[in-house]
Every structure is written in C-alpha cells, then in structure tokens.
Amino acid sequence: MRTADGPRCAALPGSRKDRAVSRPSQPPPPGSPSPSRSPSSSASPSPSGTLSGAPGARPGYRQLLRTPGARSFVFPGFAARQPFAMLTMSIVLLVEHASGSYTLAGTVAAAAGLSMAFCAPVSGKLTDRYGQRTVLLPSVLLHTAAVALLSVLALAGAPGWALVAAAVPTGASIPQIGPMVRARWSHLFATGPDPRSPLQHTATAFESVTDEFTFVVGPVLAAALCTGVHPAAGLAAEGVLTLAGGLLFAAQRRTAPPVGHADRTGLPRGRRASALRAPALPVLVAAFFGVGAVFGGMQVSLTAFSESIGRPGLSGVLYGVFAAGNMLAGVVIGMVHLRGPAQRRLLVAYPLLVATASGLWAVAGLESAAALGGLGLAVGVCIAPALITGFTLADALVPREARTEAFTWLTGAVALGQAAATTAAGRLADGPGARAGFLVPLAATALACATLLLLRRWLRPADSHGVITVRAGGRLVPAPVD
DSSP states (O other): OBOSSSSBOOOOTTSHHHHHHHSOOOOOOTTSOOTTOOTTSTTSOOTTSOOOOOTTOOOOHHHHHTSTTSHHHHHHHHHHHHHHHHHHHHHHHHHHHHHSOHHHHHHHHHHHHHHHHHHHHHHHHHHHHHOHHHHHHHHHHHHHHHHHHHHHHHHTTOOHHHHHHHHHHHHHTOOOHHHHHHHHHHHHHHTSSOTTOTHHHHHHHHHHHHHHHHHHHHHHHHHHHHHHTOTTHHHHHHHHHHHHHHHHHHTOOTTSOOTTGGGGSSOOGGGOSOGGGSTHHHHHHHHHHHHHHHHHHHHHHHHHHHHHTTOTTHHHHHHHHHHHHHHHHHHHHHHSOOOSOHHHHHHHHHHHHHHHHTTHHHHHTTTOHHHHHHHHHHHHHHHHHHHHHHHHHHHHHSOGGGHHHHHHHHHHHHHHHHHHHHHHHHHHHHTTOGGGGGHHHHHHHHHHHHHHHHTGGGOOOOOTTSEEEEEETTEEEEEEOO
C-alpha cells in the first residue's frame, strides 16, 4: 500500500499478498470456494469499511451466535462485564452519602477511572503476550478485595485522601472483559473459513449493544441498591458479580486467542511493541475520550439534577433512558448493511453527537425530567454509531498481534474521559449548580470532534491485500491485518 511519504510497500512474507504470488495456480477442489475471489465480493467487507452481500444475505445476530464457539464466551462475557457499568454510579452514591460532597464523590470516582484508563493498555499488552486467563484471574481477585476496602473506608468516614488512595487499585484492577471478548471475535473469524466475513461488522455492533445494555441495567441496578437497600449495596454487588463473572469467563479457554500469537505475525520483535504505532489509533482514542466524557458528565449531572428537583431515585432511570438510546441504535446498526467508508461514517456520526449534547444545558434549565430524558435518549442514539464505527476501524487498522491492547486503549480512553468529566461535572454541580454539569459533555465532544476533523487523514483503511502501515523507528512499515 502507499504510505504517507513513500512508495507502495511490499507485502510481508507469509501475508495474503505473498501467498497469492508465491503459490502456484491450480484449480480448487470440487465444492471449495474459489481462492481468487476479490475483497469486494459479496461475502466480505471492502477495505474501506463497506459491507456488501448477495440479495437476501443479511448477516444478523442469530447467524452471529450460531458461529461455532461463539456462545461459549458471549454469555459469560456479558455477565463478567456487567459490574463495569455499576462502578462509577456506586462510588458516586456511596461517597456522596458518606461525605455530602459531590466534589469528593466525583474525585474518588475519577481516581478509579484514571487508574483504569492508564492500566487498561498495560493489561491489554500483557493479555496479548501471556493469555487472557493468566491476566484475568489475578485482576478479578484484586478488584474484589479493592472494592471491599473502598466500601469499608467510606462507611467508616475515612478522609478523602484515603478514599482516593483506595479507588486507585479499584480502578486499576478492573477486568478488561470487553476487549477480551472483542479479541475472541477477531480470533474466531481470523481462524475460520472466511477471515473477511461480513459477520465481523455484526460482531462489532453486537458488542456495542452488549456494552450499552450493561449501561442500561448497571446504573439503574446500582442506584436502586444504593438508595433502596444500603449506600454500599451497589459496590458490594459489583464486587460479587466481578468475582463470579470473571471466573466463569476465564474458564472458557477454548475460544481464547492463543498465547504467543504475536510471535507468528512476521514482524520483527522491535516493531510490535505498541498498538499506538497504528496511526489511526491515537485519533480514535481522542474520539472515545469524548464519548467517555458524555458518560461521566451524564452520570454526575443526572444525579445532581434528580437531587435538585427532589427525586433522587430518578437518576438511575434517566441514565438508563440515555443508555437505552445507545443500545437501540446499536441494535439497528447491526441489522443493516452500511455503505461508504467507515472513516466517513465516523465523521458524520460525531458532529451529530456534538449537536445533541449542545442542548442538554438548556433543557436542564426547564427542570423537566421528561424533557431531559427525551434529549438524553437522542444523545444515546448518536453515541452508538460513533462507538461501533470506532471499534470497526480499530479492528481493521491495528495489526492482529496488538488488537487486545488496541481495544483496551479505546476502553481506557472512555474511562479517562469519564473520570475527567466526573470530576468537572461534580465541581460544577457543587458550584454553579446541577445544570452547569451538562456543559461538560458538550465541551468534550466538541474538542474530540475538532481532533477528528483535523486528523482525519490518519484514518487510513487497509489495502485490498490485508496489509496496513504502522510506525516503527520513525517511519511507516507494512504489517498484516488478518
């Protein structure tokens, strides 16, 4: 493919292009698919991100779940990622109850989010190198212990610095189930009969729907437990679910990407250190940071808004409506054929997210829960296309030996944006008022959108031979995708 500053790079030995050139031409055995089918044929997505298919051949969720081996990790993965959606809301409600300060609550939640954001890529890199089970088991145990410690300290009235200190290992040890599941999907298709299957897009949409379903159920469950049972009940349930779900997922060893997979990619050792060598990934990290800021800003601002109108139990419902919009949009996207380059779709979806987020501050001034819930639903609808397209681009543009790390960079960016927005919105809620916190999602998405537009040329798709470029030693070199 043609790099940013040089001629077309030759394919690496062992890549599809090399095999196509070196393998002698011979007729395929009877009944087998033709090896000469082009990447633009009906059964595979084009390099630009489009999906094409024969009339009536729509890859759907039912077909996806019938993929051999899929169900063995999909359902345990769903159970294991549920606690992630409960953590921030549970921390905010517990600490605010114990201290009476949204600023401290936001700061403690932000500490957990920041430590998760910085440690997630490390966890992803270790997972690519040593395997999912090896990394997951100690993470699950450490996270359960850290959550218990944070709960005890908060209920005991510990000072703010102690709560922040306890929040650091709580966030750092969050099991990266979502990226691990996405890596399993990529491995499942890469080792299947059709490594460019259009079901890859369906799997990406399915994972976004699964994530957002957890963000529908998680905050509502956390709010209900904290307000209706005990202020620490949300964190207690989060710890138990993490332990049970994480151990169940770790037990599914057959579908995990093999350990040492990175050593069979054909790249020299010095050129596979980081997924950030894919030029598109830092741009996607900026986009996901903005999405995370919407999540964090909405959680704190909706909680403060519900308190301000005298209905504190409404916060989980309002956030659930917001997440439901994201989930429903993801369901629809996974069921339709999308046309046009993926990077173009991202540059359309993100400005729509900014436009809807811009109205939150004004609608909050009406003090109408129904109006704010309706606009929150619209914001959620606009988030799904940005998230799905971002993960699709990461899956296409990052070499296969670093995909778990790449996915953790993106989920880490969401956590970082969530942490920053939680802190900022908490301070605004304690200062100017609950309404001011809704300015945080607008500011963050506007900055992320500007970054996307300025650096859109880095969202470079793979070429027709499955070879992309990555940074190595200050220059771009070819690397296989599948």
